Amino acid sequence: MNILGISGSPRRHQTTDRLVQEVLSAVEGETEFISLAGRKISPCTACMACVKDNTCKIRDDMAELRPKIMEADGLVFGAPNFFSNLNGLSHCFLERFCQFRHLADGKLLAGKPVAIVSTGTLQPEIPGEIIARTLPYYQMEHVGTVSAQGAAACFTCGFGETCTIGAVRGMYGKGVQITPDLIPNLDQQPEACQEARLLGKKLAERLRQKRAAGPSPA
Numbered sequence: 001m002n003i004l005g006i007s008g009s010p011r012r013h014q015t016t017d018r019l020v021q022e023v024l025s026a027v028e029g030e031t032e033f034i035s036l037a038g039r040k041i042s043p044c045t046a047c048m049a050c051v052k053d054n055t056c057k058i059r060d061d062m063a064e065l066r067p068k069i070m071e072a073d074g075l076v077f078g079a080p081n082f083f084s085n086l087n088g089l090s091h092c093f094l095e096r097f098c099q100f101r102h103l104a105d106g107k108l109l110a111g112k113p114v115a116i117v118s119t120g121t122l123q124p125e126i127p128g129e130i131i132a133r134t135l136p137y138y139q140m141e142h143v144g145t146v147s148a149q150g151a152a153a154c155f156t157c158g159f160g161e162t163c164t165i166g167a168v169r170g171m172y173g174k175g176v177q178i179t180p181d182l183i184p185n186l187d188q189q190p191e192a193c194q195e196a197r198l199l200g201k202k203l204a205e206r207l208r209q210k211r212a213a214g215p216s217p218a
């Protein structure tokens, strides 16, 4: 069993990375974790040069991820909420899945189970909903989603207590003082970590079931 975990957060070792790793930690078998932070992944340019061979021609870091995605038995993908949407890096990554949609009736990723990790400060569930909506385009199977609260940059930007449009004032109001206990932290969310491990087990179990059932008919 070979599970690939990918975090689309541009911040390393924060909530999204950690929750993806938590899911992977519960999988018995081979796992790999990849952070998209610092990688250059452009949006799909709709050039459609991938229609004849299911291979995107844009020369960037997606090229090295393509075979890993193809070869993985299952995926864990996590993304943070940026302005009630997927963050750009995660969005670009998913747009580039367009290359998997053509030859073989677009079934290159069909049936591959996916566990989703979703983070945000006020609405942690939004990225998960958006990722889940993309899976049917590739006939991938949604095994489940885990969400957790992460710390908006407003908690550490230096202006969080006074900024009238930031997350800190939005959550705690005028006069707020940022103390460490106020800053969202995965360590304070054991139930989310537990849920992530259960999701990892569910993903592994789904793969065992699929293996026992044998190859699906073409």
Ligand SMILES: Cc1cc2nc3c(=O)[nH]c(=O)nc-3n(C[C@H](O)[C@H](O)[C@H](O)COP(=O)(O)O)c2cc1C
Residues within 6 Å of the ligand: 009, 010, 011, 014, 015, 016, 017, 080, 081, 082, 083, 084, 085, 119, 120, 121, 122, 123, 124, 149, 150, 151, 152, 153
């Ligand atoms: C540019 C930007 C925009 C954000 N917008 C939202 C938002 O609209 N809603 C929300 O719940 N969180 C928002 N957040 C907070 C992040 O989703 C949250 O900090 C998340 O934990 C980031 O993931 P990370 O911890 O893996 O870096 C935003 C953060 C950034 C940097």
